[in-house]
Amino acid sequence: xxxxxxxxxxxxxxxxxxxxxxxxxxxxxxxxxxxxxxxxxxxxxxxxxxxxxxxxxxxxxxxxxxxxxxxxxxxxxxxxxxxxxxxxxxxxxxxxxxxxxxxxxxxxxxxxxxxxxxxxxxxxxxxxxxxxxxxxxxxxxxxxxxxxxxxxxxxxxxxxxxxxxxxxxxxxxxxxxxxxxxxxxxxxxxxxxxxxxxxxxxxxxxxxxxxxxxxxxxxxxxxxxxxxxxxxxxxxxxxxxxxxxxxxxxxxxxxxxxxxxxxxxxxxxxxxxxxxxxxxxxxxxxxxxxxxxxxxxxxxxxxxxxxxxxxxxxxxxxxxxxxxxxxxxxxxxxxxxxxxxxxxxxxxxxxxxxxxxxxxxxxxxxxxxxxxxxxxxxxxxxxxxxxxxxxxxxxxxxxxxxxxxxxxxxxxxxxxxxxxxxxxxxxxxxxxxxxxxxxxxxxxxxxxxxxxxxxxxxxxxxxxxxxxxxxxxxxxxxxxxxxxxxxxxxxxxxxxxxxxxxxxxxxxxxxxxxxxxxxxxxxxxxxxx
Amino acid sequence: xxxxxxxxxxxxxxxxxxxxxxxxxxxxxxxxxxxxxxxxxxxxxxxxxxxxxxxxxxxxxxxxxxxxxxxxxxxxxxxxxxxxxxxxxxxxxxxxxxxxx
Numbered sequence: 001x002x003x004x005x006x007x008x009x010x011x012x013x014x015x016x017x018x019x020x021x022x023x024x025x026x027x028x029x030x031x032x033x034x035x036x037x038x039x040x041x042x043x044x045x046x047x048x049x050x051x052x053x054x055x056x057x058x059x060x061x062x063x064x065x066x067x068x069x070x071x072x073x074x075x076x077x078x079x080x081x082x083x084x085x086x087x088x089x090x091x092x093x094x095x096x097x098x099x100x101x102x103x104x105x106x107x108x109x110x111x112x113x114x115x116x117x118x119x120x121x122x123x124x125x126x127x128x129x130x131x132x133x134x135x136x137x138x139x140x141x142x143x144x145x146x147x148x149x150x151x152x153x154x155x156x157x158x159x160x161x162x163x164x165x166x167x168x169x170x171x172x173x174x175x176x177x178x179x180x181x182x183x184x185x186x187x188x189x190x191x192x193x194x195x196x197x198x199x200x201x202x203x204x205x206x207x208x209x210x211x212x213x214x215x216x217x218x219x220x221x222x223x224x225x226x227x228x229x230x231x232x233x234x235x236x237x238x239x240x241x242x243x244x245x246x247x248x249x250x251x252x253x254x255x256x257x258x259x260x261x262x263x264x265x266x267x268x269x270x271x272x273x274x275x276x277x278x279x280x281x282x283x284x285x286x287x288x289x290x291x292x293x294x295x296x297x298x299x300x301x302x303x304x305x306x307x308x309x310x311x312x313x314x315x316x317x318x319x320x321x322x323x324x325x326x327x328x329x330x331x332x333x334x335x336x337x338x339x340x341x342x343x344x345x346x347x348x349x350x351x352x353x354x355x356x357x358x359x360x361x362x363x364x365x366x367x368x369x370x371x372x373x374x375x376x377x378x379x380x381x382x383x384x385x386x387x388x389x390x391x392x393x394x395x396x397x398x399x400x401x402x403x404x405x406x407x408x409x410x411x412x413x414x415x416x417x418x419x420x421x422x423x424x425x426x427x428x429x430x431x432x433x434x435x436x437x438x439x440x441x442x443x444x445x446x447x448x449x450x451x452x453x454x455x456x457x458x459x460x461x462x463x464x465x466x467x468x469x470x471x472x473x474x475x476x477x478x479x480x481x482x483x484x485x486x487x488x489x490x491x492x493x494x495x496x497x498x499x500x501x502x503x504x505x506x507x508x509x510x511x512x513x514x515x516x517x518x519x520x521x522x523x524x525x526x527x528x529x
Numbered sequence: 530x531x532x533x534x535x536x537x538x539x540x541x542x543x544x545x546x547x548x549x550x551x552x553x554x555x556x557x558x559x560x561x562x563x564x565x566x567x568x569x570x571x572x573x574x575x576x577x578x579x580x581x582x583x584x585x586x587x588x589x590x591x592x593x594x595x596x597x598x599x600x601x602x603x604x605x606x607x608x609x610x611x612x613x614x615x616x617x618x619x620x621x622x623x624x625x626x627x628x629x630x
Contacts (some may be wrong), residue, residue, distance in 0.1 A: 169547040171615045191607040291593045339601045
C-alpha cells in the first residue's frame with residue numbers, strides 16, 4: 001500500500017494495464033471485428049455472395065438436400081436458415097471422423113463449393129473469447145482474467161483521474177505524443193465508460209459456468225448435465241440401437257413450433273441420431289427481433305413428430321440471456337451494430353493509448369539511465385497493436401491468394417490461413433524488436449504496411465472475384481461493399497497516422513527542437529510516476 | 530431516423546455541457562468567463578436535451594432496445610463533440626459565435 005489510495009490505485013492501474021494490455025487489445029480487436037463476422041464471411045467466402053430468395057424456403061427441401069451428403073448414421077447434423085446477413089443455409093454434420101461445415105444455396109438447394117476457410121465466424125469470433133486454446137479451457141480462463149483486469153482498470157482509472165470533469169471534452173491532439181495520448185486515453189475511457197463496463201461484465205457473465213463451476217456443482221449435486229438441461233433445455237432421447245423409419249416432415253414440426261411461439265420463426269434445427277428409432281429433432285426460435293439471446297426450443301420425436309419438451313428460460317436464465325444478447329448482438333439492428341463497432345474501436349484506442357503513455361513518459365528517463373524497459377514495452381505494444389492488425393490483413397490477403405484446393409504438409413487451406421495469421425503476427429513482433437531502437441521507427445513502418453495491406457486486400461477481392469466496389473453496390477452486395485469501404489478507410493487512417501508519426505520523429509531529431517522534458521515531467525506527475 | 534434525432538439531441542446537449550467548461554470555452558469563445566447563471570442555464574438545457582434524447586429513443590425503440598441504443602449513442606455523441614472541438618475548432622467557433630452561445 002502506498003501513501004494514499006490514489007497512489008496505490010495508480011500503481012495498480014499502470015502495472016496491471018501494462019501486464020495485460022496486449023491480451024486485452026487482442027480480445028477487443030477480435031470482438032470488434034466479430035460485430036461484422038457474417039459480413040466478413042461473405043467477403044472471405046465469395047461463393048456465398050448470394051441474394052436472399054423471395055420465395056418460401058421449405059425445411060423439407062433442406063432435409064432432402066442433406067440426405068445426399070450427410071451420412072445416414074451421422075449422430076448429429078444441424079442447419080441455420082438463411083437470413084439477410086447470411087443468405088445461405090449454413091449446415092454442420094458429424095462425419096466418421098470430423099465435424100463438417102457446408103453451405104447450401106437456398107435458391108437451388110445445391111452445395112456451394114469454394115475454398116475452405118474458417119472465415120470470421122470460425123476464427124475471429126472464437127478467438128475473441130477462447131484464443132483458440134481449448135486445452136483445459138485455458139483460453140477461456142485467460143480471457144476471463146483479462147476481463148476481470150479490465151473491470152479493475154476501468155474502476156481504478158475513474159478514481160485516479162484527478163480532473164475527470166474538467167477534462168471531459170479535452171483532446172489536445174496538437175501537443176506532444178505523451179500529452180495527446182493521455183488525453184485520448186481519458187476521453188475514450190471516460191466517455192466510453194458505460195459501454196466498456198457493460199461489454200466486459202457481460203462477457204464474464206456469459207461464461208459463468210466456466211468461471212464459477214463450483215456454484216453449479218453444489219447446486220446440482222455434482223451433475224453438470226442437470227444444470228445444462230434446466231438452463232439450456234438440452235434434451236436428447238437415449239439411443240434405442242434399433243433402426244428407425246424415415247424422419248417426419250420438418251415443415252410439420254416447424255408449423256407446430258411457430259404456433260407455440262405465436263408466429264415467431266424457426267431459425268435453426270438440429271437432428272440427433274437420425275437413423276435410430278429414437279431420433280430427436282430440435283427446433284429453435286428466431287433471435288432477430290429482441291435483445292435476449294433466447295434459448296426457446298421445441299424437441300420432437302424424429303419418427304412420430306410427438307413433442308417431447310418445450311423449453312423457455314426461467315427468470316434468472318432469462319436475465320442472463322438478455323445480458324448475453326447485449327454482448328453477442330445477434331439481433332437485427334444495423335444502427336447498434338455500427339455503434340458497437342465504433343465503440344469497440346474506442347476500446348482499442350483506450351488500450352493502445354495506455355501503452356503509449358507508459359513508454360512516452362519514461363523514455364527520457366530510461367535513455368538517461370540506460371534501461372531497456374521502454375524499448376521492450378514499446379516492442380510489445382507495436383506487436384500488440386499494429387502487429388495484430390497486420391496479421392488480420394495478412395489473413396484476409398491469404399484468403400484471396402490461396403488456391404481453392406491449397407494444402408501443404410498435411411495442412412488444409414483453412415489451416416494455412418491460420419498459419420499465415422500467426423506467422424505474420426510473429427514477424428511483426430520480430431520487426432518491432434529489431435526496429436524499435438531510438439533511431440529507427442517500427443511504428444511508421446508497420447502503419448505503412450497496414451495502409452498497403454488494406455489496399456492490396458481490396459484490390460485482390462476485385463481481381464479474384466470481379467466484385468469491385470461499384471459492382472458490389474450495384475449488385476446489392478452490401479456486406480462486400482461495406483468491408484471494402486472499411487478496409488479503404490483503414491488504409492487512409494493508417495497512412496495519416498504514419499505521416500504524423502514520421503513528422504514527429506523528424507522534429508524530435510531536429511537539433512533546434514526545445515526539450516520536451518518539462519511537459520513530460522508534468523504528465524508523469526499526472527499519471528503518477 | 531428517430532435514432533439519428535436522438536443522437537443529434539444528445540450531441541447538442543453535450544455541446545451545451547462543454548460550453549460550461551473552461552478549456553472548450555477558451556477554445557471556442559472570445560470571452561472564456563461566464564456568469565454563474567449562464568453556466569447553470571447551459572447545464573440545465575444540456576441535461577434537458579439528454580433527457581429528451583432518452584425519451585425519444587425509448588418511445589421509438591422500447592425499453593429493451595432503447596436502453597442499449599441510448600446508453601451507447603450518448604458515448605458516441607460525447608466522443609463526437611470532443612473530436613469536433615479538436616479537429617474542427619474554427620468551424621465550431623463560427624457556429625458558436627452565430628448561435629450566440
